[in-house]
Amino acid sequence: EAQVTQNPRYLITVTGKKLTVTCSQNMNHEYMSWYRQDPGLGLRQIYYSMNVEVTDKGDVPEGYKVSRKEKRNFPLILESPSPNQTSLYFCASSFTTGTGYTFGSGTRLTVV
């Protein structure tokens, strides 16, 4: 089944403890992206990647890192999480930009 898999679905962590949210797609998509969704602010792009080893900042990249060492994986790294990074995170992929995204099921992160 063609899908984008995110893990974990839920995560509660403490301020400053490094964490990684994994994202993997099995559709051979070139384009991958991370979004966060917050009430009243909608979906905002954190980082995106046009292809392997090519990543770029979205609208809200501060406090996040990403890597794209393989086409299928696009992990989101929070080196030192803070409470303002409590949010619902989505990974998405598409064949190229200009085609519809496939979204992961989301990761609900709480930083206390």
Next chain:
Amino acid sequence: SQELEQSPQSLIVQEGKNLTINCTSSKTLYGLYWYKQKYGEGLIFLMMLQKGGEEKSHEKITAKLDEKKQQSSLHITASQPSHAGIYLCGADYTGNQFYFGTGTSLTVIP
């Protein structure tokens, strides 16, 4: 700044009623996407519109693109509880970044 504005922000309708959601762009639209999100879950791609005047339908959901007005509308006929959720429009302006609208929350009362 918000490139895509949706209206209304929320909508409560009786089952069986028709409804329309609008998405207006502040920049020239080259393509417009509609997604549906069940609360707290991932987004599901509904349809993509690329040409002015284009109209697409998926079951009881129809979307149109008006390039001159830089606007798209999503129309649901004879709404059902299964239509409830958040509807988001999206657009790719730069070829690199994809922007989403502010979202419309739809509640359908049985």
